[in-house]
Amino acid sequence: MFQTFDTTSSPEQGPPRLAALRQEIAAEGLDGFIVPLADQHQGEYVAACDKRLEWLTGFTGSAGFCVALADRAGVFVDGRYRVQVKAQIAPDFTPVDWPETKLGDWLAASLPDGGRVGFDPWLHTLGEIEAVEARLKGTGIELVESDNLVDRIWPDRPDRPCKPVTRYPDDMAGETDAEKRGRLAAALREAGQQAAVLTLPDSICWLLNVRGSDIPRNPVVQAFAILHDDGKVQIFSDETKFRVLAEAQADDDAIDIAPWDAFEPVLTQLDGPVRVDKSTAPLAVTRALQSADITIALADDPCILPKACKNPIELTSARAAHLRDAAAMCEFLAWLDAEAAKLVGGTGDGLTETQVVQALEGYRRATNALQEISFDTICGSGPNGAIVHYRVTEQTDRALAAGELLLVDSGGQYLDGTTDITRTVAIGTPTDEQRACFTRVLKGMIAISQARWPKGRSGHDLDALARIALWRAGLDYDHGTGHGVGQYLSVHEGPARLSRVSDIALQPGMVLSNEPGYYREGAFGIRIENLIAVQEAPALPGGDAHRAMLDFETLTYVPIDLSLVDADLLDRDERDWLNAYHAECHARLADRVSDTAADWLARATKAI
Structure with a gap:
C-alpha cells in the first residue's frame, strides 16, 4: 500500500x-x-x-x-x-x-x-x-x-530527502531536454535576459526530462537550477541524486551539478539581467542578487507555461493513462456496488473507509502500471464527506451506512499520465435532498464540459458556469472549480485554474480538473470530477469567422451514479450530454474490464 x-x-x-x-x-x-x-x-x-x-x-x-x-x-x-x-x-x-x-x-x-x-x-x-x-x-x-x-x-526534525532521479523517456515527453533547453534559452535571449532562476521542482523535472521521489505522491526532485541563455543548466542539490545525469553527460558541459550550498554564491556571480519569478522564487533569491547589485528581471518561471501546455505526444499518453485508470475505477465501483448491496441487505460484514481505500489502490495496482497514487485518497462517508480534503486514519475510520453518501476522490501516477477523479455514490436509496444537491453539482460539471469560449479568456471567466445551478438554490462551494494537472508530475499544477481568482488565459494542451461540489457540514459531501484538456474548437455555422474559440476534451470516462440523478432537474441538453457520456464510457471500457465489471458497466451507463 x-x-x-x-x-x-x-x-x-x-x-x-x-x-x-x-x-x-x-x-x-x-x-x-x-x-x-x-x-x-x-x-x-x-x-x-x-x-x-x-x-x-x-x-x-x-x-x-x-x-x-x-x-x-x-x-x-x-x-x-x-x-x-x-x-x-x-x-x-x-x-x-x-x-x-x-x-x-x-x-x-x-x-x-x-x-x-x-x-x-x-x-x-x-x-x-x-x-x-x-x-x-x-x-x-x-x-x-x-x-x-x-x-x-524542533529537536528531531527529519533529514532532507535524498533519492536519485530517473530519466523520463523522450518518447513520452515528446521533446528532448536539449530541445527544451534550447527553446527556452532562445526566449531568454529574445527578452535580453542572461539567465533564469528555477526553484520549482516540477519545472526542473520537466525541463531536464527527469523524475524524482523526494515528495510522496509527486514524482519530483528537490533542487534549484539556473538556466542560462546558451541553454546550459546549473543544478544545485545533493549531487548523488543526479548521478544518472552526470553519467549520461556528453563531452559538452550542458548540465553542471553542484551542492546545495553553492547556490547563493553562484547567484551573486551571475551577469544580469537575471529572470526571477516573484510568485514562486524564495525572497532569499532576490536578496542574494540584490546584494551583488545584479539586475533582476521579474517574470514568470519560463518552464511553467510550456509545461502546462501538453504537446500532442503527451496528450496521447495521457489519454492512454486515463483509460487504464478508468478501467480500474470501474472494477472498483462494481465491487463497491456489490458490497453496498450486501450492507443494505444486511448480509455483509460491514465496510469501512479504510477498506474502500485499500480496495481502490488494489485495483490500480492490478494494472501493473501504477507508479504511485497521485495523492492520499479522500474517502469520506456521511459527514466525513463534508471535509473537503478528508484523510481517513485509524482513529477517524468510519463504517459506511445505508442512506448515506460516499465521496471518493483519488488518482494514480502512471509513466504516461497523472489522473485525478472524484465520484460520489449512494449507499442504498438516496434521499430527495441528496439527489437534488447532487444533480445541481452535476449540472455545473456538465456546463464546464460543454463550455466554448473565445481565445484569451481565463478560468475566472468560466468558474461561474459550474455554480449557477447551485446559486439558484442558495448553495455554493468554497473551493475552486478546477486546477491544472501535470504529466506524470504534480497533480496540482499551475499556472491555469478554473477559479474566480485565475487570470491566466486558457491555452490548448492545458489539462485541468472539472470538480464542482457541495458540502453540508455534519451530513454529507458531494463532488464530481473529471479531467479535461483545452483544445481548439471547431467553427460553427453562423459563427464569427474571425473569432477563434476553444473548448474542452474530456479525458476521464467513468460512469456517474445515476441513482443520485434527478432527471427532472436536467434540461434536454444536459440529459443528452449525460447519455452520450455514458455511451462513450461503455464503448471505451467494455472490452477493458472483467465480466463482472462489464455487467455493472452496462447497468451504470443506461440512458435516462
Whole structure:
C-alpha cells in the first residue's frame, strides 16, 4: 500500500511547541513569527523535514499558515479546510478565514501599537511579502527577515530527502531536454535576459526530462537550477541524486551539478539581467542578487507555461493513462456496488473507509502500471464527506451506512499520465435532498464540459458556469472549480485554474480538473470530477469567422451514479450530454474490464 492510515496530526503537542516558539520570538526581539506550509520550493506537498506548520499546530491541510504572536496564534485556512482545522488544532490556536481575511489586516488588528514580525525569507516569495507590506503601510508593523525559529525548537526534525532521479523517456515527453533547453534559452535571449532562476521542482523535472521521489505522491526532485541563455543548466542539490545525469553527460558541459550550498554564491556571480519569478522564487533569491547589485528581471518561471501546455505526444499518453485508470475505477465501483448491496441487505460484514481505500489502490495496482497514487485518497462517508480534503486514519475510520453518501476522490501516477477523479455514490436509496444537491453539482460539471469560449479568456471567466445551478438554490462551494494537472508530475499544477481568482488565459494542451461540489457540514459531501484538456474548437455555422474559440476534451470516462440523478432537474441538453457520456464510457471500457465489471458497466451507463 502506498497510502497509510496513521494519524500524523498531534493537537496536544501544539501548546507546548507554541510556548517554545514564543520564547524564541521574544529572544529575537520580535513580536511574532510567520510559519507557512510552503517549503523553499513553494511546494503544496512538502517533505517531512518541511512540515513545520503541521508540527507546530497539528493542521495537515495542503494550504495555509500560522502567525504566532505573544497573545494569540492564528491558523489561516481557506474554504477547503474550515471543517478539518477545527478537529486538528488545540484551543491555543484560532482558525482564521483566509483569503477573506488578509494577513496584513489581521496583523494590523492584532498589533494596534505596531511591532516586528519575523519570517524566513527562504519560505516566502517576493510577491507574497510585497502584498503584506502594502497592507501594513502606516501601521507601525515591520516584517523582519529572520532565521527559521521553528527549526530551532524542533529537536528531531527529519533529514532532507535524498533519492536519485530517473530519466523520463523522450518518447513520452515528446521533446528532448536539449530541445527544451534550447527553446527556452532562445526566449531568454529574445527578452535580453542572461539567465533564469528555477526553484520549482516540477519545472526542473520537466525541463531536464527527469523524475524524482523526494515528495510522496509527486514524482519530483528537490533542487534549484539556473538556466542560462546558451541553454546550459546549473543544478544545485545533493549531487548523488543526479548521478544518472552526470553519467549520461556528453563531452559538452550542458548540465553542471553542484551542492546545495553553492547556490547563493553562484547567484551573486551571475551577469544580469537575471529572470526571477516573484510568485514562486524564495525572497532569499532576490536578496542574494540584490546584494551583488545584479539586475533582476521579474517574470514568470519560463518552464511553467510550456509545461502546462501538453504537446500532442503527451496528450496521447495521457489519454492512454486515463483509460487504464478508468478501467480500474470501474472494477472498483462494481465491487463497491456489490458490497453496498450486501450492507443494505444486511448480509455483509460491514465496510469501512479504510477498506474502500485499500480496495481502490488494489485495483490500480492490478494494472501493473501504477507508479504511485497521485495523492492520499479522500474517502469520506456521511459527514466525513463534508471535509473537503478528508484523510481517513485509524482513529477517524468510519463504517459506511445505508442512506448515506460516499465521496471518493483519488488518482494514480502512471509513466504516461497523472489522473485525478472524484465520484460520489449512494449507499442504498438516496434521499430527495441528496439527489437534488447532487444533480445541481452535476449540472455545473456538465456546463464546464460543454463550455466554448473565445481565445484569451481565463478560468475566472468560466468558474461561474459550474455554480449557477447551485446559486439558484442558495448553495455554493468554497473551493475552486478546477486546477491544472501535470504529466506524470504534480497533480496540482499551475499556472491555469478554473477559479474566480485565475487570470491566466486558457491555452490548448492545458489539462485541468472539472470538480464542482457541495458540502453540508455534519451530513454529507458531494463532488464530481473529471479531467479535461483545452483544445481548439471547431467553427460553427453562423459563427464569427474571425473569432477563434476553444473548448474542452474530456479525458476521464467513468460512469456517474445515476441513482443520485434527478432527471427532472436536467434540461434536454444536459440529459443528452449525460447519455452520450455514458455511451462513450461503455464503448471505451467494455472490452477493458472483467465480466463482472462489464455487467455493472452496462447497468451504470443506461440512458435516462
